[in-house]
Amino acid sequence: MTSKPYLYIFLATLFALGIAGCKKDNYEAPESMLTGRVVYQGQAIGLRSNGVQLELWQHGYAFFTKIPIYVNQDGNFSAKLFDGDYKLTRQRGVGPWIDQTDSIDVKVSGNTIIEVPVTPYTIITNATYQRNGTAITCTANLQTVSTVNPLEAVRLYVFRTALVDETNQDASVNVAAVDIPNISQPLTLNVTIPSSLANADAVYVRVGAKTVGVGELAYSPATKIQLK
Amino acid sequence: MKNILKYFMLSLITLLSFNACKKDYLEREPTFIVTDEQLWKDDKLILGLLANYYDRIPTDMGLTDQPGSQWRNMANYDDAIWSGLSNEEGRNNIFNYNRDSWRYYDYGFIRDINLALENVDKFGAAALNEAERTQIKAELRFIRAYVYFEMVKRMGGVPLITKQLIYDYQGDPAYLQQPRAKEAEVYDFIATELDAIKNDIGNAGSTGRANRYTCMALKSRAMLYAGSIAKYNALLTPSITTAGGEVGIPASRAVEYFQKSLDASKEVIAGPYSLYNNNPNLGENFYEAIVKKSSNPEVIFVRDFLVSKAKKHGFSYENIARGLREDNLSSSCITPTLNLVESYDYLDGSVGTIKNRNATNTDYIYYDNTIDIFANKDARLYGTVIYPGAGFKGLTVDMQAGVIVWNAATSSYQTFEGADIGSNYTDNKLLVAASGPHRSIQEVSNTGFYLRKYIDANDGSSTRGIQSDVWWIWFRLGEIYLNASEAAFELGQTTDALTYVNRIRQRAGFGDNSFSAATLTIEKIRHERRTELAFEDHRVWDLKRWRQADKVWTGNANSPDAQLYALYPYRVVRPGDPTRDGKYVFVKLVAPRFRSPRFFQIFNYYSSFDQAVINNNPKVIQNPFN
Numbered sequence: 001m002t003s004k005p006y007l008y009i010f011l012a013t014l015f016a017l018g019i020a021g022c023k024k025d026n027y028e029a030p031e032s033m034l035t036g037r038v039v040y041q042g043q044a045i046g047l048r049s050n051g052v053q054l055e056l057w058q059h060g061y062a063f064f065t066k067i068p069i070y071v072n073q074d075g076n077f078s079a080k081l082f083d084g085d086y087k088l089t090r091q092r093g094v095g096p097w098i099d100q101t102d103s104i105d106v107k108v109s110g111n112t113i114i115e116v117p118v119t120p121y122t123i124i125t126n127a128t129y130q131r132n133g134t135a136i137t138c139t140a141n142l143q144t145v146s147t148v149n150p151l152e153a154v155r156l157y158v159f160r161t162a163l164v165d166e167t168n169q170d171a172s173v174n175v176a177a178v179d180i181p182n183i184s185q186p187l188t189l190n191v192t193i194p195s196s197l198a199n200a201d202a203v204y205v206r207v208g209a210k211t212v213g214v215g216e217l218a219y220s221p222a223t224k225i226q227l228k
Numbered sequence: 229m230k231n232i233l234k235y236f237m238l239s240l241i242t243l244l245s246f247n248a249c250k251k252d253y254l255e256r257e258p259t260f261i262v263t264d265e266q267l268w269k270d271d272k273l274i275l276g277l278l279a280n281y282y283d284r285i286p287t288d289m290g291l292t293d294q295p296g297s298q299w300r301n302m303a304n305y306d307d308a309i310w311s312g313l314s315n316e317e318g319r320n321n322i323f324n325y326n327r328d329s330w331r332y333y334d335y336g337f338i339r340d341i342n343l344a345l346e347n348v349d350k351f352g353a354a355a356l357n358e359a360e361r362t363q364i365k366a367e368l369r370f371i372r373a374y375v376y377f378e379m380v381k382r383m384g385g386v387p388l389i390t391k392q393l394i395y396d397y398q399g400d401p402a403y404l405q406q407p408r409a410k411e412a413e414v415y416d417f418i419a420t421e422l423d424a425i426k427n428d429i430g431n432a433g434s435t436g437r438a439n440r441y442t443c444m445a446l447k448s449r450a451m452l453y454a455g456s457i458a459k460y461n462a463l464l465t466p467s468i469t470t471a472g473g474e475v476g477i478p479a480s481r482a483v484e485y486f487q488k489s490l491d492a493s494k495e496v497i498a499g500p501y502s503l504y505n506n507n508p509n510l511g512e513n514f515y516e517a518i519v520k521k522s523s524n525p526e527v528i529f530v531r532d533f534l535v536s537k538a539k540k541h542g543f544s545y546e547n548i549a550r551g552l553r554e555d556n557l558s559s560s561c562i563t564p565t566l567n568l569v570e571s572y573d574y575l576d577g578s579v580g581t582i583k584n585r586n587a588t589n590t591d592y593i594y595y596d597n598t599i600d601i602f603a604n605k606d607a608r609l610y611g612t613v614i615y616p617g618a619g620f621k622g623l624t625v626d627m628q629a630g631v632i633v634w635n636a637a638t639s640s641y642q643t644f645e646g647a648d649i650g651s652n653y654t655d656n657k658l659l660v661a662a663s664g665p666h667r668s669i670q671e672v673s674n675t676g677f678y679l680r681k682y683i684d685a686n687d688g689s690s691t692r693g694i695q696s697d698v699w700w701i702w703f704r705l706g707e708i709y710l711n712a713s714e715a716a717f718e719l720g721q722t723t724d725a726l727t728y729v730n731r732i733r734q735r736a737g738f739g740d741n742s743f744s745a746a747t748l749t750i751e752k753i754r755h756e757r758r759t760e761l762a763f764e765d766h767r768v769w770d771l772k773r774w775r776q777a778d779k780v781w782t783g784n785a786n787s788p789d790a791q792l793y794a795l796y797p798y799r800v801v802r803p804g805d806p807t808r809d810g811k812y813v814f815v816k817l818v819a820p821r822f823r824s825p826r827f828f829q830i831f832n833y834y835s836s837f838d839q840a841v842i843n844n845n846p847k848v849i850q851n852p853f854n
Contacts, residue, residue: 064839064843065840092853093466093853094853152465167784167827169784169786213466213467214466215829215830
């Protein structure tokens with residue numbers, strides 16, 4: 001019985017210390033949101049999720065290392081940062097566009113929006129889809145921006161989620177560049193929904209353009225195709 | 229009170245006066261630091277230094293858990309998954325290989341070697357004669373060449389430092405900053421070093437210390453890597469190069485490197501080694517070729533262990549089959565996949581796919597015993613993997629995942645699995661075997677297979693008290709034959725390539741001339757490397773140098789190569805049908821604990837440099853795509 005007050009005091013002290021301990025010596029978390037898009041003529045470039053990385057560098061501090069920023073599959077990216085001056089660089093040979101090694105100065109002050117201009121090789125400007133049973137027919141319009149590296153192939157992908165690309169796919173069809181008679185004409189691609197997705201409510205489809213010598217593809221937006 | 233103070237003062241003075249007697253108190257020789265000069269006067273310390281350096285040679289795998297060597301990495305690729313404790317579950321869920329995977333940049337070790345090389349000349353004359361000094365320097369240079377090989381195969385070209393770099397305290401360290409050498413220059417350095425030392429290195433017949441054949445074995449491997457990088461990097465899109473050649477070897481040099489590799493291999497093959505062929509049971513023979521330590525003519529160079537000297541490891545404790553474990557914990561961590569098992573062909577030469585369904589895929593194939601499904605397979609399967617019904621330590625490792633019961637009403641089978649291993653079904657016969665496999669229990673095989681290669685068959689070796697002293701193989705003649713075969717084939721010398729690869733296959737039970745000039749392809753030689761050298765730290769490096777890793781490990785869940793599979797045996801309960809009741813059937817499935825398909829991306833071909841390295845030495849350029 002007699003020890004009870006001590007116990008309470010002990011607990012109260014512990015509680016007080018616990019609260020105080022959280023506050024002390026903590027840095028404030030970064031607050032400013034940098035958001036942006038990878039664009040060509042105001043149009044975002046579709047990419048593979050987790051595929052293309054932009055690098056943010058901040059000079060002037062002893063700890064100097066890049067802040068990697070992965071671009072989403074719709075060409076958007078975002079990062080939570082401290083206010084300050086950064087340099088944004090585009091990794092060489094990764095994205096489906098011409099290497100551009102000049103850095104872009106980014107001044108982050110509060111929430112900041114930037115656009116990262118790139119010059120792609122070949123992009124999909126428009127893609128429409130028709131489903132007939134398990135067959136999907138796609139009509140895609142291509143636009144060749146740069147011929148530094150020629151087109152290698154155009155591919156149509158089917159997947160069970162919206163994150164559809166070269167890696168995440170259940171079925172795909174490949175049309176090599178030599179089989180495309182006229183690139184300025186709409187291109188037709190046919191793919192069959194695989195039996196593993198026969199019971200799905202919907203599938204997602206997407207078209208990508210592969211350029212010779214570049215790992216990543218430039219994609220059209222992922223489109224949902226309702227099966228039921 | 230006064231007295232106490234007096235005594236205290238007196239004793240203090242006495243104490244101080246004692247200390248004062250010791251002259252040069254601050255300049256005594258430390259008793260716990262051995263200086264370079266002392267070290268190089270003492271034979272035993274010199275030997276200890278060499279042993280230390282040999283022990284620090286890195287490998288991606290190995291049998292130990294030490295800096296630069298981590299046996300658990302065996303579960304990171306496609307030959308095995310992790311079935312041990314769930315704290316290492318990440319190995320089954322590698323979403324993608326990180327940019328710093330395989331990173332190795334150990335200039336601390338390079339400096340130690342360079343320092344020792346200089347000290348041999350400076351102090352070595354006290355304890356060593358001229359010939360001994362030459363030999364020790366040759367051994368140190370061998371270790372240095374090996375370390376550079378480990379660096380270049382992971383990072384591409386690295387700075388070639390062959391002398392100590394000493395800072396002059398003038399405030400400007402720029403003269404210490406060395407740029408990366410070209411990738412080809414590092415391989416050339418390795419070749420010239422090995423050629424230069426092979427006549428001085430001695431150690432004939434030793435497997436723990438390097439001799440001239442060890443040098444040529446390393447040269448055979450390194451030159452093969454250089455040749456295939458030269459040839460296949462150019463064929464990769466996008467090919468990985470830097471403007472300064474730090475990464476990427478010109479395709480024009482491929483032939484030269486393949487020739488050097490072939491010449492080095494021929495030198496080893498002409499040496500005193502021969503393939504292990506002491507056991508008429510070909511499966512046991514292949515197992516013994518790796519683990520047998522006495523009169524084993526095949527091994528060239530090993531990291532050795534000895535229980536009686538307490539240099540031992542827990543590899544058998546961690547990886548023994550669950551039903552055979554002698555300790556109360558662990559076992560079953562590295563479990564081979566069905567992917568590896570199916571890569572072993574049938575002895576008639578047909579592809580090694582496991583036949584669990586009938587030709588029309590309408591019903592299972594019923595086997596009398598679980599072991600029957602593995603009949604007529606490449607003997608190296610038995611020597612590498614413990615499959616259901618196979619023996620180890622004179623015991624049988626039974627495996628059964630459950631029972632399937634015929635439901636006459638629906639004309640279909642119903643599957644029953646148990647919550648515990650070693651449990652019985654309602655018919656009082658076995659439900660789940662003592663060794664599993666089981667979908668979720670930790671430290672039970674998740675794939676239906678256990679590891680045999682490198683597991684110690686001696687009593688008590690899988691206990692923590694005794695442990696194991698099976699050695700880790702750096703080089704053995706089997707690899708050299710395959711190196712020779714690959715290099716010869718790349719050079720268009722098909723006849724030689726056939727001779728070498730058929731020797732290896734002959735030992736595996738395929739007969740004398742199983743490949744012919746008409747059927748031999750580079751894919752078949754590569755396939756032999758996977759089956760012969762599984763778990764010997766080759767698979768990932770082979771796929772990298774052939775520039776195949778991104779095509780095999782695509783990250784695609786529908787790819788049969790990126791996804792890892794298990795094979796579960798079930799007992800059939802179908803009373804009234806004596807042709808099927810009590811027989812065994814097999815189900816192929818994605819290993820239940822395996823989460824994300826292996827995903828190797830183009831930036832993984834060369835590991836990224838730590839930004840701290842670049843900050844300290846701005847002359848180092850980052851690898852492409854990183």
